[in-house]
Amino acid sequence: FTQNDLVLIPQPKSLTLNSGSFKIDAHTQFVIADDSLQVVTGILNDLFEKSAGFKLDISNTGDENTIQLLQNTELEEEAYKLDVTREKVILEANSRLGFVYGLETIRQLLPAAIESSSKVSDLKLYIPNVSIADTPLYPYRGSHLDVSRHFFGKEYIKKHLDRMAFLKLNTFHFHLVDDQGWRIEIKKYPKLTEVGGFRVDQENKPWNARTQNDPENEATYGGFYTQEDIKEIVSYASDKGIRVIPEIEMPAHVMSAIAAYPWLSCKDEPIAVPSGGVWPITDIYCAGKESTFEFLEDVLTEVMELFPDEYIHVGGDEATKTNWETCPHCQQRMREEDLADTGELQSYFMKRMEGFLSEHNKTLIGWDEILEGGLPEKATVMSWRGFQGGWEATKAGHDVIMTPVSYMYFDYYQGNPDNEPVAFNAFLPLEKVYEFRPTIDSMSVEQKKHVLGGQANLWSEYVTTESHSEYMLFPRLFALSETLWSPEEKLDWNAFSQRVRKLMQRFDVMGINYAKSAFAVQPESEINLETGKITIALQS
Ligand code: NAG
DSSP states (O other), X not given: OOGGGOOOSSOOSEEEEEEEEEEOOTTOEEEESSGGGHHHHXXXXXXXXXXXXXXXXXXSOOOTTEEEEEEOTTSOTTOEEEEEOSSEEEEEESXXXXXXXXXXXXXXXXXXXXXXXXXXXTOOOEEEEEEEEEOOSOSEEEEEEEOSSSOOOHHHHHHHHHHHHHTTOOEEEEEOEETTEEOBOOTTOTHHHHTTTEEEOOTTSOGGGSOSOOTTSOEEEEOOBOHHHHHHHHHHHHHTTOXXXXXXXXXXXXXXXXXXXXXXXXXXXXXXXXXXXXXXOOOOBOSSOHHHHHHHHHHHHHHHHHOOXXXXXXXXXXXXXXXXXXXXXXXXXXXXXXXXXXXXXXHHHHHHHHHHHHHTTOEEEEEGGGGXXXXXXXXXXXEOSSSHHHHHHHHTTOOEEEOOHHHHBTTEESSOGGGSOOOEEEEOOHHHHHTOOSSOTTSOHHHHHTEEEEEEEEOOSSOOXXXXXXXXXXXXXXXXXXXXXXXXXXXXXXXXXXXXXXXXHHHHHHTOOOOTTTXXXXXXXXXXTTTOOEEOOOOO
């Protein structure tokens, strides 16, 4: 083995390649001290079972010809150490996460053929002798999927979680609510999914050409996750060391909820779940009526039961407040609470939600619009309209997750639009993603500590199928993974490109789609600082 044979993404913090290798055969055993680790051995065993035709036995003792998972309480939560020698493999970690990452590293060190779904004759399972000490740069390494604009079933979500674990991403942001579909069962409000989960099928038309109101036709396109589905997804993720953060949008991007329960809006008039884009979105929750808050607390109560994570995302983006300007309930609320404008009314709304979540030991996350009119006391900000919002929030001592459109919006084109599937009209090539750094130079050391990491967002207006979703995600998620995990001095575009090309071959064996055009263009583009959007200027 030479250094070139090691196709690891993300690059480990430190790695030494020694001569020789460890050979896995049908007699190799996993040794685990703690039975709870049995589940993580599946990362390799499930692959061996299909491609090699055998699984490794799991034992509590053993020395030669073993892969040993040893607890090391001195290591940080996400760290691991891997020592491969001719005799055995020692993987040390202090938590399930560390073991998952170590096993995923072993997986990437093994030949791509192990990913085959059928038996490979003459499969050679050699792991090069390496000594790795690894730990991530940032604790929050996220991937977001919008399942509202188009619905993706739970089996696809599980596949996505596998791929996240493969890339050592640890947080799944589940965008469950938007105008075009409410995707999570809420027992107290069954119409949210019965009505809000379905829309008139206009899948034959481009997103922006769909009519908004089509009462003539039946609402047949859609779907939702039952509470059982959600539990299954959350537990599947947890086995892979991935936390799941649900997003329950408010006060805007909620036409699906208003279609189910019109009394949630200021106008209390029936509307339909839109089949395509709506702009501006004037149907938003009424911030004056108490019933809105009772509803949201009920919904969040069920959501908190299902998602054990500390964070609950409550959206907050792009709220057009024209209804609030004229709604008597909202106006009365503003007088009573002494709020100067509707910006402050949104802030009041979010602060109430934050208070409720805090009482239940949850932390609110919101898009950076929640800064307007005053940030709730303990909120974490997801900065999407650039780095500015995040920067402001760190100054005020708040934690931040950076997801700026200019680097992290995977619904944008990654190549020349003439050759790409239709996407949002902006440009984000692979190389640009690789330039992503979650902190900005002008931040103080203290501010930088508040930047928990970054996240790529895949909005699904234009993404209608699973294979298209994969196309938008890969290989750009490779770049995200490495920029959030590997030490900055290890980030090298040329070396990374070589590894991406090789990992693409592995993806071929895994049967995962990706943008084969990823290297076809250079990021010769201009960023509009006002909107954060990139003007496409291509160079073939
Ligand atoms: C924004 C919207 C989102 C939309 C996306 C398309 C956020 C926080 N909000 O306009 O609903 O799908 O961009 O790129 O991104």
